[in-house]
Amino acid sequence: MLTSILVQVLINGILSGTMYGIAAIGxxxxxxxxRIVFIAQGxxxxxxxxxxxxxxxxxxxxxxxxxxFIVPASLILGIGLYxxxxxxxxxxxxxxxxxxxxxxxxxxxxxxxxxxxxxxRAVQTSYASYALTVxxxxxxxxxxxxFVMAVLGTAGVTFFLKKTMLGKAVxxxxxxxxYAMMVGITPHTVNTITFALGMGLAGLAGVATxxxxxxxxxxxxxxxxxxxIALAIGGMASVAxxxxxxxxxxxxxxxxxxxxxxxxADVVSYAxxxxxxxxxxxxxxxxxxxxxx
Amino acid sequence: xxxxxxxxxxxxxxxxxxQALWDVSFDVREGEIFSIIGSNGAGxxxxxQTLSGFLCPCSGKIELLGSRVDGTSPMxxxxxxxxLVPEGRxxxxxxxxxxxxxxxxxxxxxxxxxxxxxxxxxxxxPVLARRQSQPAGKMSGGEQQMLAIGRALMSRPRxxxxxxxxxxxxxxxxxxxxxxxxxxxxxGMTILLVEQNIHQALRIADRAxxxxxxxxxxxxxxxxxxxxxxxxxxxxxxxx
Numbered sequence: 001m002l003t004s005i006l007v008q009v010l011i012n013g014i015l016s017g018t019m020y021g022i023a024a025i026g027x028x029x030x031x032x033x034x035r036i037v038f039i040a041q042g043x044x045x046x047x048x049x050x051x052x053x054x055x056x057x058x059x060x061x062x063x064x065x066x067x068x069f070i071v072p073a074s075l076i077l078g079i080g081l082y083x084x085x086x087x088x089x090x091x092x093x094x095x096x097x098x099x100x101x102x103x104x105x106x107x108x109x110x111x112x113x114x115x116x117x118x119x120x121r122a123v124q125t126s127y128a129s130y131a132l133t134v135x136x137x138x139x140x141x142x143x144x145x146x147f148v149m150a151v152l153g154t155a156g157v158t159f160f161l162k163k164t165m166l167g168k169a170v171x172x173x174x175x176x177x178x179y180a181m182m183v184g185i186t187p188h189t190v191n192t193i194t195f196a197l198g199m200g201l202a203g204l205a206g207v208a209t210x211x212x213x214x215x216x217x218x219x220x221x222x223x224x225x226x227x228x229i230a231l232a233i234g235g236m237a238s239v240a241x242x243x244x245x246x247x248x249x250x251x252x253x254x255x256x257x258x259x260x261x262x263x264x265a266d267v268v269s270y271a272x273x274x275x276x277x278x279x280x281x282x283x284x285x286x287x288x289x290x291x292x293x
Numbered sequence: 294x295x296x297x298x299x300x301x302x303x304x305x306x307x308x309x310x311x312q313a314l315w316d317v318s319f320d321v322r323e324g325e326i327f328s329i330i331g332s333n334g335a336g337x338x339x340x341x342q343t344l345s346g347f348l349c350p351c352s353g354k355i356e357l358l359g360s361r362v363d364g365t366s367p368m369x370x371x372x373x374x375x376x377l378v379p380e381g382r383x384x385x386x387x388x389x390x391x392x393x394x395x396x397x398x399x400x401x402x403x404x405x406x407x408x409x410x411x412x413x414x415x416x417x418x419p420v421l422a423r424r425q426s427q428p429a430g431k432m433s434g435g436e437q438q439m440l441a442i443g444r445a446l447m448s449r450p451r452x453x454x455x456x457x458x459x460x461x462x463x464x465x466x467x468x469x470x471x472x473x474x475x476x477x478x479x480x481g482m483t484i485l486l487v488e489q490n491i492h493q494a495l496r497i498a499d500r501a502x503x504x505x506x507x508x509x510x511x512x513x514x515x516x517x518x519x520x521x522x523x524x525x526x527x528x529x530x531x532x533x
Contacts, residue, residue: 165395170397172388179385182377183370183397183444
């Protein structure tokens with residue numbers, strides 16, 4: 001009996017952890033080429049969640065169908081954000097870019113608060129509380145879908161980075177921007193691509209959030225924090241590392257909430273964050289951080 | 294006399310307050326190996342960084358086949374046909390050998406010729422063909438130097454610039470690297486070679502110049518400089 005509960009807790013942890021993972025991948029892509037800590041990532045996720053929510057409320061478009069609008073819109077938003085906010089300061093170092101990202105986060109939060117009120121929202125689909133039962137383990141349908149979306153999103157980004165010329169250029173630029181310029185890769189091009197990818201993933205995460213959790217205009221910041229913890233765990237070196245770090249964090253939180261109480265989940269996850277940074281700052285699974293920083 | 298492919302006229306380059314190059318002028322002719330020799334910190338790498346667009350000369354001009362290239366971006370310059378193999382090789386060590394080569398053909402001008410260029414680079418360096426899917430960082434120093442040269446060739450350069458290609462390599466590998474440079478010249482490539490291995494660099498150079506604290510102090514054929522007693526005294530000691 002206890003084992004089946006523990007397995008249940010594990011599954012819940014994995015499913016919620018993928019959300020951190022997908023946000024972490026966006027962060028690591030943007031950090032990889034530009035060294036920008038894009039703290040507004042979580043807030044963009046919430047913005048996308050609102051997009052999905054309003055589409056559902058006003059037009060009845062199913063949140064999973066809304067992906068075909070939300071993700072392209074997020075990609076375009078990413079291009080716009082880079083060209084409008086970061087292009088000029090891309091070479092200026094981390095402090096100005098962190099400030100801009102922080103300002104953007106605060107602006108979006110308050111804008112959403114004024115426009116959408118501070119009420120917590122959740123998309124109430126007919127299948128919102130549906131759960132599959134596999135071998136006595138209950139698996140929430142919407143959380144399973146969030147997991148599937150995260151895995152597909154990760155696979156898509158990995159495919160892009162490994163198989164396309166532009167993706168290879170992004171990887172080259174994250175390893176060494178100067179050498180990338182030497183072979184003719186324009187920094188603004190790869191920066192624009194990584195921003196678009198990062199925001200595209202945020203869009204996907206937004207839809208997943210809208211269907212699985214209640215959210216309000218200020219829920220984004222915690223997402224960004226959790227994504228950073230996921231990165232600290234998984235390391236910056238690979239896209240899969242971010243996803244895996246997120247899943248591990250989700251599992252740790254899930255067990256902390258089960259064995260201690262809900263409030264302890266956050267305490268434990270921040271403690272894990274600090275412990276990992278103290279003892280393995282390059283990430284638990286990272287082989288080589290020296291080329292990244 | 295062959296046409297100058299690259300002509301550098303009176304360039305001055307400074308890092309903030311410190312001037313690194315003073316009125317540097319030289320020509321590189323089509324099809325030759327031109328060596329720039331000098332001791333550590335004399336300004337050799339600064340010349341290459343300037344030619345490849347990472348540093349901007351505050352005066353003077355750089356022309357490739359008669360058109361100005363100074364003041365343009367590194368990306369534009371590699372697209373125009375000046376390709377640099379930097380000191381330390383500049384490979385993307387997490388990417389595979391093949392990916393490094395493919396990225397060499399990133400400039401617009403060279404992209405349509407990618408497959409052709411790849412075939413010729415792989416036949417020039419068969420070792421790269423065998424290691425295609427290996428991460429570049431996992432190869433030996435000599436193999437990495439071959440890969441770095443191969444990647445530069447993928448851009449279809451008119452001028453290939455090599456910054457200290459023999460640095461950190463075992464003597465027998467150094468020999469291979471210099472043989473490769475001679476082979477490339479025989480295939481018609483124009484090469485600008487910067488070296489601290491002065492004896493070897495002068496031996497294979499058609500022409501060369503000596504740079505000392507940011508100024509060019511001597512220009513001549515490789516043979517002339519190799520025979521010059523001052524050069525022997527200053528750079529080669531009593532060793533040959």
